[in-house]
Amino acid sequence: MRLFAPATEAEAAGIVRAHPRIGLAIAGGGTRMVNHRNPALSARSLCGVRRYRPQDMTMTAAAGTPLSAIEEVLASHGQRLGFEPTSAIAGRSTIGAVAAMNLSGPRRPFAGSARDALLGLRMVTGLGERVSTGGRVIKNAAGLDLTRAIAGSFGSLAFITEVTFRTMPVPAAGINVVLPGMRASMLPAVAARLMLKGLPLTGAAHLDGVGLGGVAGAGPVALLRFEGSASAVAAAKRHLDSLDLAVAVHDGGDPWGIVARATVLAPGAGQALWRVTIPETAGGALAEQLAREGADVLTDRRGGLLRLRHGVDFARRLAALVAPMPGASASLEAGPPRAAILPDHNQPGAAMLARLKQALDPNAVFVAANRPGAAAA
Amino acid sequence: MRLLGRSRARNRAGLAAALARQLPPEALALSDVAKRAYERDGLDVAGGRPLAVVLPECAGQVADIVRECHRRGVPVVPRGAGTCRTGGAMPPEGSVVVSTTRMRRILDLDAVAGTIRVEAGVRNLAVSERARDSGWFYAPDPSSRRTCTIGGNIATNAGGAGALRHGVTVNHLASVTVILPDGEVATLGSAAHDAAGADIAALLCGAEGQLGIVTEATLRLTPRPPATRSLLVACESAGAAVDTALGILRLGIVPLQMDIMDREAVALCEAFSPSGYPDGAVLLVQIGGIPEELREAIERISNIAAVSTIATASEAEASLWRGREAYYGAAMRKGPFLALDCAVPLGDLAAGLAGARVLALSHGLDCATFAHATDGTIHAFIFHEGGDSGRRRGNACGDAIRVACARMGGTISSEYGIGMEKRALMTAQFTAEELALQRRVVDAFQGAGDFNPGKVLPPIAEAAE
Numbered sequence: 004m005r006l007f008a009p010a011t012e013a014e015a016a017g018i019v020r021a022h023p024r025i026g027l028a029i030a031g032g033g034t035r036m037v038n039h040r041n042p043a044l045s046a047r048s049l050c051g052v053r054r055y056r057p058q059d060m061t062m063t064a065a066a067g068t069p070l071s072a073i074e075e076v077l078a079s080h081g082q083r084l085g086f087e088p089t090s091a092i093a094g095r096s097t098i099g100a101v102a103a104m105n106l107s108g109p110r111r112p113f114a115g116s117a118r119d120a121l122l123g124l125r126m127v128t129g130l131g132e133r134v135s136t137g138g139r140v141i142k143n144a145a146g147l148d149l150t151r152a153i154a155g156s157f158g159s160l161a162f163i164t165e166v167t168f169r170t171m172p173v174p175a176a177g178i179n180v181v182l183p184g185m186r187a188s189m190l191p192a193v194a195a196r197l198m199l200k201g202l203p204l205t206g207a208a209h210l211d212g213v214g215l216g217g218v219a220g221a222g223p224v225a226l227l228r229f230e231g232s233a234s235a236v237a238a239a240k241r242h243l244d245s246l247d248l249a250v251a252v253h254d255g256g257d258p259w260g261i262v263a264r265a266t267v268l269a270p271g272a273g274q275a276l277w278r279v280t281i282p283e284t285a286g287g288a289l290a291e292q293l294a295r296e297g298a299d300v301l302t303d304r305r306g307g308l309l310r311l312r313h314g315v316d317f318a319r320r321l322a323a324l325v326a327p328m329p330g331a332s333a334s335l336e337a338g339p340p341r342a343a344i345l346p347d348h349n350q351p352g353a354a355m356l357a358r359l360k361q362a363l364d365p366n367a368v369f370v371a372a373n374r375p376g377a378a379a380a
Numbered sequence: 381m382r383l384l385g386r387s388r389a390r391n392r393a394g395l396a397a398a399l400a401r402q403l404p405p406e407a408l409a410l411s412d413v414a415k416r417a418y419e420r421d422g423l424d425v426a427g428g429r430p431l432a433v434v435l436p437e438c439a440g441q442v443a444d445i446v447r448e449c450h451r452r453g454v455p456v457v458p459r460g461a462g463t464c465r466t467g468g469a470m471p472p473e474g475s476v477v478v479s480t481t482r483m484r485r486i487l488d489l490d491a492v493a494g495t496i497r498v499e500a501g502v503r504n505l506a507v508s509e510r511a512r513d514s515g516w517f518y519a520p521d522p523s524s525r526r527t528c529t530i531g532g533n534i535a536t537n538a539g540g541a542g543a544l545r546h547g548v549t550v551n552h553l554a555s556v557t558v559i560l561p562d563g564e565v566a567t568l569g570s571a572a573h574d575a576a577g578a579d580i581a582a583l584l585c586g587a588e589g590q591l592g593i594v595t596e597a598t599l600r601l602t603p604r605p606p607a608t609r610s611l612l613v614a615c616e617s618a619g620a621a622v623d624t625a626l627g628i629l630r631l632g633i634v635p636l637q638m639d640i641m642d643r644e645a646v647a648l649c650e651a652f653s654p655s656g657y658p659d660g661a662v663l664l665v666q667i668g669g670i671p672e673e674l675r676e677a678i679e680r681i682s683n684i685a686a687v688s689t690i691a692t693a694s695e696a697e698a699s700l701w702r703g704r705e706a707y708y709g710a711a712m713r714k715g716p717f718l719a720l721d722c723a724v725p726l727g728d729l730a731a732g733l734a735g736a737r738v739l740a741l742s743h744g745l746d747c748a749t750f751a752h753a754t755d756g757t758i759h760a761f762i763f764h765e766g767g768d769s770g771r772r773r774g775n776a777c778g779d780a781i782r783v784a785c786a787r788m789g790g791t792i793s794s795e796y797g798i799g800m801e802k803r804a805l806m807t808a809q810f811t812a813e814e815l816a817l818q819r820r821v822v823d824a825f826q827g828a829g830d831f832n833p834g835k836v837l838p839p840i841a842e843a844a845e
C-alpha cells in the first residue's frame with residue numbers, strides 16, 4: 004500500500020489532482036484502519052497549532068497535530084477541549100481524527116460532542132480545491148456550513164487539513180463518587196435528577212460484573228463525576244451524603260480513562276467487545292438485560308453508550324435485541340471479524356450523503372475508510 | 381432543466397387549482413391581501429407577489445405541495461414567523477410560500493432524557509415554556525424567541541447570547557424530518573447521541589431554506605440553572621468593558637450572558653427606558669448555578685472588576701436588563717437605522733468595536749453598539765437620514781464594518797444569516813472556489829427543484845455557472 008503524507012495543504016491538493024481516478028483512502032494518525040487496497044492519504048505530516056489565543060476560546064490546528072500536543076498547549080493556559088477527547092490508542096490520535104471520528108468521552112452528554120465543539124475546517128475536495136467551511140468564531144451564520152457533514156463522512160467527501168475547535172476553562176475542582184449496588188436502569192433518572200438540581204455532573208457511568216481496576220467490587224456500581232467551582236462540587240458531595248445511599252469518594256487513578264477506553268473489557272479468546280449507542284433512557288434497561296444474558300457491561304453517558312463483552316456468537320443475539328429499538332445501533336469494537344454487526348443498509352441520510360458526494364467528490368477520488376468499530380480487527 | 385417560458389406559465393396557472401384540490405380550504409391563501417402580507421419579512425423591503433401562500437398543518441401536506449411545485453417548476457419559499465432580518469424569507473414573484481405557522485404542536489417531552497419533539501412552526505419560547513415544570517429549558521435563545529419558530533431557527537442556525545456556554549441550534553438538534561426539494565421525506569438522526577445521519581441533519585442548520593423544508597425536530601434540552609444573578613460593571617469605555625469581560629472568562633467563569641453597551645448605546649437606552657445605567661459604557665453579566673456557586677463567582681468577579689450593581693431577585697434582574705432589551709425600541713425612536721450582527725474573535729472584540737466606530741464616523745453617521753462578550757458579536761446600530769440615499773449610505777457603512785470583521789478572522793453575520801441582503805458580501809468571507817462549492821451543494825440537493833432562490837449565494841457565483 005502506498006501512503007502519501009503531504010506536509011502542506013497545497014501538496015495534498017496536488018496529490019488529489021494527480022490521482023483523479025485511483026481512489027484514495029484517507030488515514031489519520033494511523034490509529035484507525037484504512038482500506039488496504041487503495042493508496043492512502045494521511046494528514047500526519049500536517050502538523051502544528053495554527054492559531055491559539057486563550058482569550059478567543061477557540062483553537063485552530065493542522066489536522067495531523069497530535070492530540071496530546073494540543074492538550075498540553077491548552078492545559079498550560081488553564082483550558083481544555085470540553086468534550087473529553089478519548090481514543091482507543093491514547094496519545095497517538097490526531098486532532099483531525101478527533102473531528103472525523105467524533106471522539107468524545109464520558110463528558111459527551113453534559114458538554115456536547117467533539118463535533119459540537121468543531122466550528123469549522125479546511126479541506127481538499129475531490130476536485131483538488133483547497134477550501135474552508137464554517138468559521139473560526141463561536142457563532143457564524145454566513146454561508147452553507149459543511150463542517151459537520153464533512154467530519155461525519157469518514158473520509159468519503161474530502162481530506163480535512165485544518166480544524167477549529169472551541170475551548171473551555173478547566174474547572175477549579177472535581178470529584179469522583181461511587182454508588183455501590185445501584186441498578187443500571189436507575190442511572191438515567193438519577194443523573195437527570197442531579198443535573199436538574201444544578202449540580203455540575205460531568206460523568207455518569209455504571210459497571211456490572213467488571214469492577215473498576217479493583218476499586219469497586221464485582222457487583223453493580225454507579226460512577227459519577229462532578230466538575231466545577233469548588234463550592235458547586237462541595238454542594239454535590241453534600242447532596243449525595245444527604246441521600247440514603249452508600250456513597251464513597253473514589254480518588255485513585257483515572258476511572259474515566261478506564262470507562263472511556265473500556266480497558267476492563269478487553270476480550271479474551273473467543274470473546275468480542277461491542278458498543279451500542281442508544282437513547283439514554285433506554286440504555287440502562289438494555290444494560291440490565293445484557294447482564295442477565297451473561298454479558299459484562301459498562302454503561303456510560305448516562306445510559307447513552309454501552310460497551311459489552313461476551314462470546315463471539317453473541318453478535319446475532321445483540322443485533323436482534325438492538326434492531327427494534329428506535330435510535331439504537333450496535334457495532335463491533337474489538338474481536339474477530341465474524342463478530343461484526345453489519346450496519347443497517349437503510350442508513351438515514353445515505354441519499355443526502357450521495358448528493359453531497361456529487362458536489363464534493365464527483366469523480367469518486369476518495370474511498371471511505373472503515374467506520375470505527377466496523378471490523379476493526 | 382428549466383422549463384420553457386410558455387409551458388412554465390401554463391404550469392403556474394394550473395398550480396392554484398391543483399393545490400386547491402389537494403388541500404383543505406383553510407390551508408390555502410390566494411387573496412391579494414393574504415399574498416401581500418407575505419411579501420416581506422423582518423427586513424421590511426417588499427419582495428415579489430407570490431402565486432400562493434400555503435399553510436399546511438402536517439408533513440404530508442408539505443410533501444404534497446413541494447411535489448406539485450417541483451413538477452411544475454415553481455419556486456418554493458419556506459417560511460416560519462418571518463422575523464428574518466435579511467430578506468431570507470422574502471418570496472420572488474411567482475413563487476409559493478410554504479408557511480409553517482399552523483404546524484404548532486409540541487408532540488412529546490421526555491423529562492428524563494431532556495428531549496422534546498416539536499413541529500417546525502412551534503415558537504422558540506414555547507419550547508422552554510413547555511419544558512419549564514420539568515426543570516429543563518431550550519438553550520438557543522435568539523432575541524426574537526417570543527415569535528420565531530424552531531423551523532426558522534434550524535434554517536438560520538439561530539443562537540443567542542448564551543452561545544459560549546450552551547452553543548447554538550445545531551448543538552441541540554437530535555433529529556429532524558425534512559421534505560427535500562423533490563418532495564422526498566427524510567428523517568435524520570435520533571434521540572441517541574451522535575446517531576447515524578445526525579451530521580447530515582447539521583447541514584440544514586444555516587442553509588436558510590435552500591435544501592428543504594423542516595417539518596419536525598427532536599431537540600435536546602438543557603437543565604435550567606436553579607438560580608441566576610446579574611451584575612453591572614460601569615466602565616470607562618467599551619474597550620475597558622471588553623477587558624473586564626475577558627478577565628471574567630479568564631477566571632474560568634462562563635456566564636449565561638455577557639453584554640457590552642458602549643457610551644452611545646447606554647445614553648440611547650436611558651433616554652428611552654431608564655434603567656439607572658451610569659454614564660459611560662457598561663458590562664452586563666448574568667451567571668447561573670446553585671446559590672453557593674454564584675456567591676463564590678460574584679466574590680471572584682468583584683476582585684477584578686468594580687461591580688456597581690448585583691441583582692439577585694428576578695425582578696431586580698429583569699430591571700437591570702430592561703435597558704439592554706429595550707434597545708431596538710430605543711433605536712427606532714431615534715430614527716432610521718441599520719442593525720448589524722457581524723462578529724470577530726473574542727480576543728479582538730475591543731479592536732472590532734473601535735474599528736466599527738471609526739468606520740461609522742468616516743461615513744459621517746452616528747452609531748451605538750452593544751456586543752456579546754461571550755461570542756464576539758457586534759450589534760452596531762448605524763443611524764442614517766432615511767430615504768433611499770440614507771439607506772444607501774447606511775448600507776455602505778454597514779458593509780464596510782462587516783467586511784472589516786471578516787478580515788479580522790470573524791464573520792459578516794453571526795446571527796441573522798445572509799438572505800438577500802448580504803449576498804454580495806459573501807465574497808469578503810469566502811473565496812470564489814468556496815462559493816462555487818456551496819453552489820454545487822445547493823444544486824445537488826435541488827435537482828430540478830427551486831428552493832428559496834436568490835438567497836445566500838452571491839449573484840456572481842450564479843452567473844459563473
Ligand SMILES: Cc1cc2nc3c(=O)[nH]c(=O)nc-3n(C[C@H](O)[C@H](O)[C@H](O)COP(=O)(O)OP(=O)(O)OC[C@H]3O[C@@H](n4cnc5c(N)ncnc54)[C@H](O)[C@@H]3O)c2cc1C
Binds near residue numbers: 458540590
Ligand atoms: C428583533 C429581532 C431579534 C433577533 N435576534 C436574533 C438573535 O439574537 N439571534 C439570531 O440567531 N437571530 C435573531 N434574529 C433573526 C431571526 O429571528 C432568526 O433568524 C430566526 O431563526 C428566524 O425564525 P423565523 O421563524 O422567523 O423564520 P423566517 O424569518 O420565517 O425564515 C428565516 C429563514 O428560514 C427559512 N425557513 C423558515 N422556516 C423553515 C422551515 N420550516 N424549513 C426550512 N427553512 C425554513 C426561510 O426560508 C428563511 O430563509 C432576530 C430578528 C429580530 C427581528
